[in-house]
Amino acid sequence: MLQGTLDLLILRTLSAAPAHGHTIAHAIEHGSDDVLQVEHGSLYPALHRLEDRGWIASFWGTSDNNRKARYYRLTKSGREQLSEQTNRWEELVRAIGRILKPSEQ
Amino acid sequence: MSWTRFLRRRRWDRERSRELDSYLQMETDDNLARGMAPEAARAAAFRKLGNPTFIREEIYHMNTIGFLETLWQDLRYAVRLLRLNPGFTLVAILSLALGIGANTAMFQLLDTLGLRTLPVRNPGQLAIVNIANRKTICCVFNTRYAHLTTTLWEHIRDRQQAFSGMAAWGGYLFNLSVGGELHLAQTLMVSGDFFPLLGVPPAQGRLLTAADDQRGCSVPSAVLSDAFWQRRFGGQPGAIGNTLTLEGHTFQIVGVTPPRFFGLEVGRNFEVAIPLCAEPLVQGPDTLMDKPWGWWLAAVGRLKPGWTVERASAHLRALSAGIFEETVPSRFDGELAKAYRAQVLTALPGAQGYSDLRTDVGDALRILLAITALVLLIACANLANLMLARASAREREIAIRLAVGASRGRLIRQLLAESLLLSGAGALAGIWIAATLNGRLVSFFGNRYGAAYLDLSPDWRILGFTAALAILTSIFFGLAPALRATHTSPGSAMKASSRGITTGRERFGLRRALVVTQVALSLVLLVGALLFVRSFRNLVSIDPGFRQDGILEADMDFSRLKLSAPAIRDSEAGLLRRVQAIPGVRSAAGITIMPLSGSAWAKDVTVGSNKASTRFVRITPRYFGTMRTAIVAGRDFDDRDSATAPKVAIVNQSFVHQFLDSGNPVGRIFRTATGDKDELVTYEVAGVVSDSKYLSIREAFSPEVYLPTSQDPEPGNYLPLVIHSNVSPSALIPALKRTFAEIHPQLGYEFHSFRDEVRETLQREQLMATLSGFFGVLATLLAMIGLYGVMSYMVARRKNEIGIRLALGAARAQVIRLVLGEAALLLGIGLAAGCFLALLAAQAAGALLFGLKPRDPATLAVSMALLAAVAAAAAWFPARRAANLDPTAALREE
Numbered sequence: 001m002l003q004g005t006l007d008l009l010i011l012r013t014l015s016a017a018p019a020h021g022h023t024i025a026h027a028i029e030h031g032s033d034d035v036l037q038v039e040h041g042s043l044y045p046a047l048h049r050l051e052d053r054g055w056i057a058s059f060w061g062t063s064d065n066n067r068k069a070r071y072y073r074l075t076k077s078g079r080e081q082l083s084e085q086t087n088r089w090e091e092l093v094r095a096i097g098r099i100l101k102p103s104e105q
Numbered sequence: 106m107s108w109t110r111f112l113r114r115r116r117w118d119r120e121r122s123r124e125l126d127s128y129l130q131m132e133t134d135d136n137l138a139r140g141m142a143p144e145a146a147r148a149a150a151f152r153k154l155g156n157p158t159f160i161r162e163e164i165y166h167m168n169t170i171g172f173l174e175t176l177w178q179d180l181r182y183a184v185r186l187l188r189l190n191p192g193f194t195l196v197a198i199l200s201l202a203l204g205i206g207a208n209t210a211m212f213q214l215l216d217t218l219g220l221r222t223l224p225v226r227n228p229g230q231l232a233i234v235n236i237a238n239r240k241t242i243c244c245v246f247n248t249r250y251a252h253l254t255t256t257l258w259e260h261i262r263d264r265q266q267a268f269s270g271m272a273a274w275g276g277y278l279f280n281l282s283v284g285g286e287l288h289l290a291q292t293l294m295v296s297g298d299f300f301p302l303l304g305v306p307p308a309q310g311r312l313l314t315a316a317d318d319q320r321g322c323s324v325p326s327a328v329l330s331d332a333f334w335q336r337r338f339g340g341q342p343g344a345i346g347n348t349l350t351l352e353g354h355t356f357q358i359v360g361v362t363p364p365r366f367f368g369l370e371v372g373r374n375f376e377v378a379i380p381l382c383a384e385p386l387v388q389g390p391d392t393l394m395d396k397p398w399g400w401w402l403a404a405v406g407r408l409k410p411g412w413t414v415e416r417a418s419a420h421l422r423a424l425s426a427g428i429f430e431e432t433v434p435s436r437f438d439g440e441l442a443k444a445y446r447a448q449v450l451t452a453l454p455g456a457q458g459y460s461d462l463r464t465d466v467g468d469a470l471r472i473l474l475a476i477t478a479l480v481l482l483i484a485c486a487n488l489a490n491l492m493l494a495r496a497s498a499r500e501r502e503i504a505i506r507l508a509v510g511a512s513r514g515r516l517i518r519q520l521l522a523e524s525l526l527l528s529g530a531g532a533l534a535g536i537w538i539a540a541t542l543n544g545r546l547v548s549f550f551g552n553r554y555g556a557a558y559l560d561l562s563p564d565w566r567i568l569g570f571t572a573a574l575a576i577l578t579s580i581f582f583g584l585a586p587a588l589r590a591t592h593t594s595p596g597s598a599m600k601a602s603s604r605g606i607t608t609g610r611e612r613f614g615l616r617r618a619l620v621v622t623q624v625a626l627s628l629v630l631l632v633g634a635l636l637f638v639r640s641f642r643n644l645v646s647i648d649p650g651f652r653q654d655g656i657l658e659a660d661m662d663f664s665r666l667k668l669s670a671p672a673i674r675d676s677e678a679g680l681l682r683r684v685q686a687i688p689g690v691r692s693a694a695g696i697t698i699m700p701l702s703g704s705a706w707a708k709d710v711t712v713g714s715n716k717a718s719t720r721f722v723r724i725t726p727r728y729f730g731t732m733r734t735a736i737v738a739g740r741d742f743d744d745r746d747s748a749t750a751p752k753v754a755i756v757n758q759s760f761v762h763q764f765l766d767s768g769n770p771v772g773r774i775f776r777t778a779t780g781d782k783d784e785l786v787t788y789e790v791a792g793v794v795s796d797s798k799y800l801s802i803r804e805a806f807s808p809e810v811y812l813p814t815s816q817d818p819e820p821g822n823y824l825p826l827v828i829h830s831n832v833s834p835s836a837l838i839p840a841l842k843r844t845f846a847e848i849h850p851q852l853g854y855e856f857h858s859f860r861d862e863v864r865e866t867l868q869r870e871q872l873m874a875t876l877s878g879f880f881g882v883l884a885t886l887l888a889m890i891g892l893y894g895v896m897s898y899m900v901a902r903r904k905n906e907i908g909i910r911l912a913l914g915a916a917r918a919q920v921i922r923l924v925l926g927e928a929a930l931l932l933g934i935g936l937a938a939g940c941f942l943a944l945l946a947a948q949a950a951g952a953l954l955f956g957l958k959p960r961d962p963a964t965l966a967v968s969m970a971l972l973a974a975v976a977a978a979a980a981w982f983p984a985r986r987a988a989n990l991d992p993t994a995a996l997r998e999e
Contacts, residue, residue: 020127020128021124021127021128022127022128022131022132025128039155040128040132040153040154040155041154041155041156041157041159041160042155042160044121044124044125044160044164045160045163045164045167048121048164048167049167052167063127063131065131065134067127067130067131067134068123068127069124069127069131070120070123070124070127
């Protein structure tokens with residue numbers, strides 16, 4: 001996966017509702033129709049980094065099937081990050097698209 | 106990365122561990138729900154997640170501050186390694202402790218003497234007022250900083266514009282006891298503005314103010330120093346309101362100064378401070394208060410805002426002519442008055458106060474600091490050598506660690522941690538050594554005018570100095586070995602140590618260079634030590650012209666007897682008769698100024714057209730016999746020389762040489778003004794004695810005149826006696842005390858051993874000789890350990906080669922020659938370099954030497970011989986070991 005995109009995907013996933021690591025990993029896989037295969041392990045350092053930057057916050061909760069789990073939610077600055085990074089991503093995609101298929105423009 | 110995270114990284118790790126567990130459980134649950142077997146479900150969950158330990162490590166590293174983390178690891182590893190080698194560790198820490206401790210001690214003394222400012226408010230604003238072109242101008246000088254007379258002080262204070270305030274002070278020794286043995290207190294006489302000007306707050310009660318310093322004060326106030334208050338009154342607040350006696354006069358104790366305040370003189374503490382107005386009271390007939398020719402005051406001023414010392418100095422210079430013109434003492438005749446008027450006032454920076462000690466021992470301390478720095482350098486070289494040896498022993502270990510991927514930087518850091526730990530421990534022990542050493546050194550600086558005092562509480566400068574020293578030394582002795590050790594390519598290192606390959610010269614070069622350096626520096630220190638020791642011996646063994654052993658000095662004080670002049674003369678004579686009758690006393694006499702006491706009485710002597718300044722002293726009969734000074738012509742003083750008889754004098758040979766060179770000197774006359782009045786009196790020479798030292802042992806003999814006390818028109822209340830006896834002072838003193846008490850209970854006295862007094866005038870030389878001698882021996886010892894180490898290492902490294910040589914028929918003597926030749930080469934280069942350095946460095950010591958030149962060839966030769974002899978011994982053992990090698994064993998071992 002592209003550098004930095006994992007952060008964006010996590011933020012996007014959390015924008016709907018707070019979730020724990022397991023949910024986030026599966027949500028990314030399912031949401032992309034299994035195109036994006038996240039190595040689930042790599043998710044945790046990413047979560048740690050995002051929390052360190054103050055974009056997400058964590059708390060211990062109970063999952064649907066009654067397991068203790070660490071939940072993450074988006075903070076205010078995380079929400080700002082999300083929209084900013086989404087814009088930047090879309091710009092990037094458009095730019096790459098223009099180069100790959102100049103005729104369509 | 107944040108500090109809280111760093112400090113709580115273990116807790117964080119547990120948290121992550123739980124989180125990953127919870128993932129695994131959920132994933133396993135999901136897999137089970139899909140119908141997998143429990144074993145397979147858990148395994149699949151692990152596959153999906155990846156390696157949990159690896160993930161935790163990744164997060165742990167995000168939390169950690171890498172440098173600190175590894176530093177801690179390195180330090181722990183270093184501690185374990187050092188504990189494995191207690192011998193090495195002990196030698197290393199001990200030599201560093203001595204080196205760092207000695208440096209810290211010398212630096213601390215220099216710091217307290219020369220760098221610190223006075224513990225008063227804004228010391229930077231203080232300026233000392235003195236006379237710039239100071240010549241010895243008549244007549245009486247009473248204190249250590251006798252810069253001004255009362256008249257001058259008052260004129261300056263009233264005229265100047267440069268200072269917002271001024272204060273004057275003079276330091277005296279006054280007697281606290283009311284009878285019998287004297288108890289002298291370091292007394293500061295201070296003007297009323299003294300404490301307010303300095304901004305010193307009272308610790309108890311109140312301090313002196315202008316109200317206390319009113320002319321003619323009858324029961325003046327007194328302020329105690331904290332130390333004196335603790336010692337004498339046990340720190341009881343009740344001391345305030347009490348009284349104390351100085352020279353028989355009562356003073357009212359009003360307060361105590363803070364513990365850190367010691368007056369304005371660095372190197373001395375005071376005990377009592379009294380106002381200037383008490384001077385006529387305690388000094389009695391010797392008062393200088395209203396004598397425009399009596400010098401006893403020192404003055405300080407606080408600069409007005411915007412004024413610098415230079416500007417104040419210029420201002421005072423401009424005032425000088427007027428002030429000196431108005432204050433010329435009426436008794437000064439033409440030439441003296443001219444010299445008096447020509448004086449110019451100046452202002453000097455006063456932030457660091459006054460200090461004779463600074464001038465006296467400053468140079469000596471700087472040289473000692475240089476010596477201790479060299480000692481530390483030698484210790485470092487020695488340690489670098491030992492570390493190199495250790496590093497080559499660990500070559501395989503390091504090669505393996507490099508091979509499995511340790512970075513070179515990390516390994517260097519780890520090796521440096523070891524040296525840092527050693528130097529840190531050395532520094533801690535060094536601080537203790539410095540404190541012990543300085544406590545003893547300061548007591549060494551005392552003299553007959555009281556103990557020395559230095560505030561030796563450690564400050565940030567000392568701690569910073571020691572810390573910097575520790576870090577620098579650890580880099581110095583640790584870096585080169587660390588760089589060297591990690592420079593190997595892993596492959597060749599492992600090959601080299603498994604097969605018997607002799608290591609190249611280049612690897613060995615650094616260690617030889619270190620030994621050469623050590624030998625060279627040791628030679629410098631040894632030369633210095635020998636110079637100072639020989640100089641001290643010269644001073645001690647020189648004949649000063651008088652007896653030093655078996656002389657007890659009894660300083661007599663008649664002041665409380667309140668005698669008239671003739672009565673003083675009579676009681677002196679009576680006293681001496683009684684003392685001479687004491688069993689064991691061989692002979693006793695009085696002298697107004699003890700030789701080498703530092704006091705002097707000088708007058709112009711005129712013989713025909715020959716006029717020159719000459720030293721004078723008054724003595725009683727039998728002084729020369731008591732002090733074993735030879736009378737070479739004429740006679741001693743005796744009963745003939747009464748107050749009314751013709752005035753006679755005894756002169757020394759230098760005097761004869763200067764003034765009476767032709768013909769028989771006895772019976773010749775000279776003229777001088779010896780009384781308080783300035784009229785010339787004619788003296789007849791009654792005898793000639795051999796020369797003796799007057800002011801100090803170091804000076805050359807100079808013309809000197811002895812006058813009889815019996816002809817003194819104004820005999821003083823104070824007369825030191827010299828008593829030569831064949832019993833010990835401890836046996837004699839009780840008998841003397843009994844005799845003194847019988848004569849008059851109010852008679853004051855104080856005892857000194859003359860030998861000790863003479864030794865105290867040589868304390869700087871003794872200090873230099875003792876310390877430089879000690880460091881010289883230490884340096885030699887360290888250099889020899891270094892040489893021994895390198896030679897042993899060389900033999901161990903070349904075991905294989907030596908074994909082959911022996912097997913092929915080399916004689917044992919040849920092997921010994923081989924090793925000793927190697928050592929001789931190192932020694933030779935070291936001695937040559939050291940010789941050159943010693944000749945350069947010795948010049949700095951020139952001013953401190955007595956009776957020999959700094960580039961004394963004999964000293965240099967003896968030092969080199971000494972060093973060569975010790976080096977030969979150090980190299981002999983490894984050489985013997987090499988020669989006694991069993992060739993078969995040596996070859997099989999590899």
